[in-house]
Amino acid sequence: MNLKNSTSQTQYEEEINVSTNSGLPPKVAALSPTEWLKANLFSNAFNSVLTVLSTAAILLIIRGLLSFIFNPLRQWSATATNMRLLMTQAYPEHQYARIWVSLGFLLFLTGVSLAFWRAGRRVQLSQVGKRLLAIGAFILLATLLAPFSSKATIIWLIVGAFIVGLGLLLKPAHEDKTISSLTLLSGAFLLAILSLWVVPYGHHSYLSTRTPKILAEPGTVAMTTKLPWTIMFLVAVCSYFLGAFIREKIDETRSKAVLSVTWLISPLFLLFLVLRDPDFDTGHLFSTDIPIFLFFSIVGSVLLLWLTRPDVGEKGRVISAAILFVGFATFLFQMLMIVRILTLVLAFFALAAPTFSGQKPARIRYAKVWIGSMVILCWLITAINTPSTAKVPGDFFIGGFAITLMIFFFTMVLAFPLGVLLALARTSKFPIFRMISTTFIEFIRGVPLITILIFFSVMVPLFLPDGMDLTEIAAVTIAFIIFEAAYLAENVRGGLQSVTRGQHEAAEAVGMTNSQKTFFIVLPQALRVAIPPMVGQIIATFKETGLLAIIGIFDFLYIARSVIPGQTEYMGSTRENLLFVSLVYLVICFAMSKASQRVEKRVGLGER
Amino acid sequence: MTENETKSSIRGDRDLANAQDIIVCEGVSKWFGDFQALNNVTATIKEQEVVVVLGPSGSGKSTWIRCINRLEQHQEGRIMVDGVELSNDLRNIEKVRSEVGMVFQMFNLFPHLTVRDNISLAPIWVRKKPRAEAEEQASSLLERVGIPEQADKFPGQLSGGQQQRVAIARALAMEPKIMLFDEPTSALDPEMIKEVLDVMKELALSGMTMMVVTHEMGFAKEVADKIMFMEGGQIVETGTPEHFFTNPTEERTKLFLSQIL
Ligand SMILES: Nc1ncnc2c1ncn2[C@@H]1O[C@H](COP(=O)(O)OP(=O)(O)OP(=O)(O)O)[C@@H](O)[C@H]1O
Ligand SMILES: [Mg+2]
Numbered sequence: 067m068n069l070k071n072s073t074s075q076t077q078y079e080e081e082i083n084v085s086t087n088s089g090l091p092p093k094v095a096a097l098s099p100t101e102w103l104k105a106n107l108f109s110n111a112f113n114s115v116l117t118v119l120s121t122a123a124i125l126l127i128i129r130g131l132l133s134f135i136f137n138p139l140r141q142w143s144a145t146a147t148n149m150r151l152l153m154t155q156a157y158p159e160h161q162y163a164r165i166w167v168s169l170g171f172l173l174f175l176t177g178v179s180l181a182f183w184r185a186g187r188r189v190q191l192s193q194v195g196k197r198l199l200a201i202g203a204f205i206l207l208a209t210l211l212a213p214f215s216s217k218a219t220i221i222w223l224i225v226g227a228f229i230v231g232l233g234l235l236l237k238p239a240h241e242d243k244t245i246s247s248l249t250l251l252s253g254a255f256l257l258a259i260l261s262l263w264v265v266p267y268g269h270h271s272y273l274s275t276r277t278p279k280i281l282a283e284p285g286t287v288a289m290t291t292k293l294p295w296t297i298m299f300l301v302a303v304c305s306y307f308l309g310a311f312i313r314e315k316i317d318e319t320r321s322k323a324v325l326s327v328t329w330l331i332s333p334l335f336l337l338f339l340v341l342r343d344p345d346f347d348t349g350h351l352f353s354t355d356i357p358i359f360l361f362f363s364i365v366g367s368v369l370l371l372w373l374t375r376p377d378v379g380e381k382g383r384v385i386s387a388a389i390l391f392v393g394f395a396t397f398l399f400q401m402l403m404i405v406r407i408l409t410l411v412l413a414f415f416a417l418a419a420p421t422f423s424g425q426k427p428a429r430i431r432y433a434k435v436w437i438g439s440m441v442i443l444c445w446l447i448t449a450i451n452t453p454s455t456a457k458v459p460g461d462f463f464i465g466g467f468a469i470t471l472m473i474f475f476f477t478m479v480l481a482f483p484l485g486v487l488l489a490l491a492r493t494s495k496f497p498i499f500r501m502i503s504t505t506f507i508e509f510i511r512g513v514p515l516i517t518i519l520i521f522f523s524v525m526v527p528l529f530l531p532d533g534m535d536l537t538e539i540a541a542v543t544i545a546f547i548i549f550e551a552a553y554l555a556e557n558v559r560g561g562l563q564s565v566t567r568g569q570h571e572a573a574e575a576v577g578m579t580n581s582q583k584t585f586f587i588v589l590p591q592a593l594r595v596a597i598p599p600m601v602g603q604i605i606a607t608f609k610e611t612g613l614l615a616i617i618g619i620f621d622f623l624y625i626a627r628s629v630i631p632g633q634t635e636y637m638g639s640t641r642e643n644l645l646f647v648s649l650v651y652l653v654i655c656f657a658m659s660k661a662s663q664r665v666e667k668r669v670g671l672g673e674r
Numbered sequence: 675m676t677e678n679e680t681k682s683s684i685r686g687d688r689d690l691a692n693a694q695d696i697i698v699c700e701g702v703s704k705w706f707g708d709f710q711a712l713n714n715v716t717a718t719i720k721e722q723e724v725v726v727v728l729g730p731s732g733s734g735k736s737t738w739i740r741c742i743n744r745l746e747q748h749q750e751g752r753i754m755v756d757g758v759e760l761s762n763d764l765r766n767i768e769k770v771r772s773e774v775g776m777v778f779q780m781f782n783l784f785p786h787l788t789v790r791d792n793i794s795l796a797p798i799w800v801r802k803k804p805r806a807e808a809e810e811q812a813s814s815l816l817e818r819v820g821i822p823e824q825a826d827k828f829p830g831q832l833s834g835g836q837q838q839r840v841a842i843a844r845a846l847a848m849e850p851k852i853m854l855f856d857e858p859t860s861a862l863d864p865e866m867i868k869e870v871l872d873v874m875k876e877l878a879l880s881g882m883t884m885m886v887v888t889h890e891m892g893f894a895k896e897v898a899d900k901i902m903f904m905e906g907g908q909i910v911e912t913g914t915p916e917h918f919f920t921n922p923t924e925e926r927t928k929l930f931l932s933q934i935l
Pocket of ligand 1: 706729732733734736737738
């Protein structure tokens with residue numbers, strides 16, 4: 067309270083001082099450090115006591131943390147050596163090229179997208195200088211506080227002094243001198259990658275020959291990853307410049323749309339690359355998959371081209387309903403799964419056709435979207451049907467951070483549309499939809515996530531009919547999707563309710579159908595309102611993946627908590643690993659919440 | 675003088691005596707719970723006619739006008755709009771709505787779309803016009819309401835008067851036969867009222883059938899062909915502006931006029 071008062075008062079005084087100057091907006095005079103200290107920390111006796119006490123507490127905590135981290139008893143090599151285990155568990159080494167290719171592709175997309183969306187902002191060099199000064203000072207202070215050996219103290223003091231010196235050098239730079247935040251970021255990455263060429267990070271490998279055992283191999287991670295990482299860095303930088311180059315040449319809105327779609331579907335393709343056999347079962351592909359795909363593409367496009375004619379009327383609705391019925395009926399008979407799924411998707415497209423009906427270009431666009439969805443679906447189904455060549459010891463061929471990311475990604479991509487549908491159903495006019503959706507949401511929200519996870523990993527496989535099986539990972543992912551969809555639905559519903567009655571009436575008054583109103587007017591506004599709570603939910607989901615450890619999936623946390631401390635060399639290194647894992651979670655969640663703040667600002671543009 | 679001239683020129687090029695009936699209400703009643711908001715409303719509006727609905731607050735003006743494009747449902751009686759009877763049949767409602775434009779007191783523009791998209795959205799998806807044509811139409815409508823330079827802004831960046839003119843353009847983009855206005859100037863600052871009224875006058879001049887709820891007596895005197903006075907959910911008196919403002923017959927009308935004039 068007091069702090070706030072005093073600052074607002076100083077601001078007030080400043081405003082009065084400068085309000086006599088006409089024309090230019092008032093410049094807030096910068097306070098000198100001592101003035102700032104006085105105004106914010108020592109404005110009265112009580113605040114001074116608070117300042118002193120909390121500074122002491124903070125120093126004590128830092129000292130405690132540092133003496134934990136730098137205690138010679140700590141086995142940090144347990145974390146460093148097991149980095150590969152932490153990231154991918156037991157993914158076979160000779161298949162690592164697949165992961166590098168995937169990562170390279172993602173970085174390529176990132177680079178191009180950063181250029182297209184003009185990400186990054188200009189940072190003043192003097193600001194950078196101030197930051198460096200602060201960081202350097204912190205390192206110096208921390209070094210003096212930490213119980214280092216004298217040699218380590220000297221090294222860290224030199225590092226700190228170097229950073230401080232750099233800061234002092236940059237600080238007086240003119241305020242016109244700026245640097246892109248992207249340059250700073252890539253500079254930091256470059257330093258990290260260069261360290262691979264200098265510092266011999268080691269790793270653990272599993273030797274299955276002779277008597278199986280795990281061996282620590284110093285220097286291997288640095289040796290095997292320094293070249294790929296350098297290439298990755300070059301890919302990212304080059305693709306940024308490539309993006310900046312072609313941005314000027316082609317229609318921007320259209321290529322942004324293409325990029326967004328690529329982002330959405332590329333993980334599915336990459337997953338295939340990482341997990342599955344790159345060699346297709348060509349016989350099956352040509353005899354079954356491609357003919358079915360062609361049939362649905364052609365028949366579906368013809369049908370949709372007809373259904374999107376403005377003058378179809380009632381006949382169209384009857385036919386769409388009939389297809390939906392056939393789609394459900396296919397589940398009663400022996401049939402390829404691909405046919406069932408495609409029929410249902412076709413029914414969905416047919417039902418939505420009147421919403422998007424129009425003149426020729428609009429109809430052709432709708433048919434194209436249909437064919438595009440066919441391609442993606444067929445690829446996915448083929449990918450899932452193809453067995454994996456990445457054979458590894460243990461239950462599942464990938465684990466660690468990779469599985470955490472994978473489950474998180476699939477949960478987000480699938481829970482989001484499901485959540486929107488649930489929210490729409492819950493606010494719909496049809497009582498049956500409302501009832502189903504409300505029951506579902508309330509039921510899921512009333513049960514702890516861990517219960518749902520255990521149910522899906524243990525019980526559901528028992529209930530499945532013969533011939534159908536679900537890997538534990540898939541079952542658990544479904545559990546996550548269902549759980550998150552219920553929560554996201556509530557966020558979206560909040561957004562839907564915030565759309566005023568006037569908006570509904572205006573849309574109705576210009577003759578929009580219910581689905582047009584929902585799609586063009588209500589949902590865009592609702593989702594915008596729902597972004598902040600949804601991001602909160604997404605961050606929570608990411609942290610909740612830690613529960614996988616409890617049901618015994620080899621996720622990031624499980625490996626850190628149980629697997630590494632079980633290695634003979636690293637008995638009792640649990641705390642180090644847990645600290646590392648917390649740090650990774652912290653960094654990622656922090657980045658997500660920062661990113662969401664920027665997204666919020668961007669989407670708020672048109673409103674006022 | 676000038677006032678009389680405008681009036682005669684508005685009347686001059688129309689032949690209201692022989693015009694077709696376009697809105698017919700017969701014995702329309704509506705209840706909100708136990709409260710009767712409309713009580714046996716019977717009225718006929720002819721093509722190209724400009725009707726101003728007056729009445730004290732809570733008299734049911736909005737309720738009536740909203741029944742005509744089915745934003746509210748009447749419970750008794752019949753409403754026919756351009757030969758189509760309003761009932762629960764969805765197709766009739768969609769048909770009527772695409773022929774009846776409505777302008778709201780609070781504008782109700784779509785805040786997430788630019789002005790151009792606000793106007794062209796419905797023509798593209800409801801009228802099934804090609805996008806290029808719809809956008810061209812949006813530009814010419816903006817020209818008509820006097821703000822061609824605002825096409826790429828968002829509604830939140832416009833003044834109230836500009837927003838209401840965009841709302842009028844949005845309704846006109848559907849090429850309606852009838853325009854309904856529910857207190858279009860009540861949420862505006864005095865200096866913006868005129869710009870909106872001018873657009874409405876021009877619209878009346880061009881022969882649009884209009885039904886206007888307003889408290890702008892100047893507009894009623896100058897532009898209306900017919901004034902309907904409502905109270906307690908009933909139409910108490912109907913007549914030409916001359917009749918209405920100079921020698922109303924009903925006691926309640928006189929009381930109302932004495933309060934506001
Ligand atoms: N949705 C509703 N639910 C319940 N009562 C309503 C509803 N809408 C209107 N009413 C009531 O019906 C009556 C008529 O309302 P209406 O809005 O038509 O009046 P109005 O003549 O437009 O008044 P104003 O000049 O204040 O806009 C009022 O008494 C109002 O309280
Ligand atoms: Mg009203």
